[in-house]
Amino acid sequence: MIIHLSDPADPRVSDYTSLTDVQLRRVREPAEGMYIAESSRVLRRALDAGHAPRSFFLAEKWLADLGDVIAAHPDVPAFVGTAPMLEAITGFHLHRGAMAAMHRPEPADVATLLDGARRVAVLEDIVDHTNIGAVFRSAAALGVDAVLVSPRCADPLYRRSIRVSMGTVFQVPWARLAEWPEGMETLQRAGFVTAALALAPGSLTIDDLAARNDEKLALILGTEGDGLGAHTLARADFSVTIPMRAGVDSLNVAAASAVAFFACRAPLP
Numbered sequence: 510m511i512i513h514l515s516d517p518a519d520p521r522v523s524d525y526t527s528l529t530d531v532q533l534r535r536v537r538e539p540a541e542g543m544y545i546a547e548s549s550r551v552l553r554r555a556l557d558a559g560h561a562p563r564s565f566f567l568a569e570k571w572l573a574d575l576g577d578v579i580a581a582h583p584d585v586p587a588f589v590g591t592a593p594m595l596e597a598i599t600g601f602h603l604h605r606g607a608m609a610a611m612h613r614p615e616p617a618d619v620a621t622l623l624d625g626a627r628r629v630a631v632l633e634d635i636v637d638h639t640n641i642g643a644v645f646r647s648a649a650a651l652g653v654d655a656v657l658v659s660p661r662c663a664d665p666l667y668r669r670s671i672r673v674s675m676g677t678v679f680q681v682p683w684a685r686l687a688e689w690p691e692g693m694e695t696l697q698r699a700g701f702v703t704a705a706l707a708l709a710p711g712s713l714t715i716d717d718l719a720a721r722n723d724e725k726l727a728l729i730l731g732t733e734g735d736g737l738g739a740h741t742l743a744r745a746d747f748s749v750t751i752p753m754r755a756g757v758d759s760l761n762v763a764a765a766s767a768v769a770f771f772a773c774r775a776p777l778p
Contacts, residue, residue, distance in 0.1 A: 510583060511572075514590035517597035522588050524610035525566050528668065529600040531638075535664060542613045544666040546676075548605035549575055554676030560611045567607035568592055575607055613666060617684040619657065619692075623699045626654035627725055627775040631696070631703075633689065633741060634661045634732040635762060641665055642673025643763035644730070649677035651770035656681055657696075657727075659689040690741040693729075697746075701727040704773075705745035706765055707737050708758065712748040719772045728769050730762050 514522065524543060527533055538544050543563060546552040549571065556562065556578065565587040567575060572589060579587045596602050623629065630653050635641055641663050648656055658665065662685070665671075665678045686692035696703055702723040704713075718726075729745060731737035742748055751760060751768050760768065 510585065511579065511587045511589055514588055514594055514598075517594055519588075521586065522564075522566065522598055524563060525588075525595075525598050525608065527600060531667075535667065538667070539613065539664065544611050544613050544664075544671070545668040546609045546611050547668045547672050549578075549607045551671055551676040552607065552609040552611075553578065554679050555609065555611050555671075558679035560614060560679065563610040563612055564588060565607070565609050566595070568595060568603060571606040617682055619684045619686060619695060620699070622655040622657070622682050622684050623696070623701070628653045628770070628773065629655050629657060629696065629701060629725075629727040630766065630770070631657045631659070631686075631693075631727055631729040632662050633659045633729060633737055635730070636661075636663050637733055638663050638667045638669040639673050640733065640761070640763045641667075642670040642678070644766045645670070645674040645678045645681055645683075647763070647767040647770050648681050649674075651767065652774050653681065653770055656683040657692070658683065658685050659692075660686060661689075690738065690744050693741070693744045696727045699725070701725040702747070703727045703729060703745045704747045704749045705729040705731075705737050705742050706751070706769060707731065707742055707748045708750060709742055709748040712750040715749055715751045715769055715772045718747065718749050726773055726775075728766075728773065730766055730769075733762055 546555040562582055562585050564585060567589055569589055630648055665683055671678055693703055704718055751765060
């Protein structure tokens with residue numbers, strides 16, 4: 510159902526207003542049960558993952574490219590406008606030409622995610638959406654079976670996280686823990702060795718951890734700057750470091766996640 514826009518104040522496109530207001534969108538989107546998929550590639554990945562669209566939002570020149578998607582969802586409004594019109598609504602220029610407002614899927618159950626998993630990532634209070642997206646992309650590429658996020662961790666379904674992940678947040682199962690670090694007990698009861706990446710005395714190196722070849726392993730990554738909390742380190746089975754050279758003390762959390770996921774990957778079946 511194609512709708513040509515003539516007024517940036519059209520109430521039917523309220524899902525797409527104030528997209529540059531991070532604080533507002535972080536609260537509004539989960540509360541309204543929606544998220545924004547930005548770019549034709551990402552919205553196609555969302556649809557392929559079984560997520561349901563609320564509406565599409567695109568520039569005129571993208572109609573042909575997304576014609577099959579719009580035709581497959583005849584009852585979903587597709588709002589079409591000029592580039593200046595779309596920019597007036599969203600607050601920025603749509604370089605990628607198309608978006609979709611998607612219904613947010615029901616939260617996944619942690620126990621269900623852990624059943625059958627061998628490699629899990631746990632993200633503690635990471636607040637940068639770029640880092641969240643990059644961690645998910647590495648998780649997808651390097652065989653992490655599931656991602657768990659702490660109660661205060663940023664939203665993996667925020668549009669910047671989704672965009673940086675190239676839509677891999679739709680293919681790596683994830684869930685938000687109700688409590689942390691108390692939630693670590695759930696991992697340990699499920700048979701996971703918990704390894705906290707931190708600059709802590711007596712830590713294993715990542716090579717030492719990989720050599721253990723644990724059947725079930727949860728890699729815990731901390732927030733930017735401060736890293737993991739003391740209570741998390743106290744509860745984890747091991748603290749783990751990535752050896753550094755040239756006077757560098759640590760890696761960005763997204764880079765560290767890629768190194769750790771690769772080093773500790775489970776053998777291919």
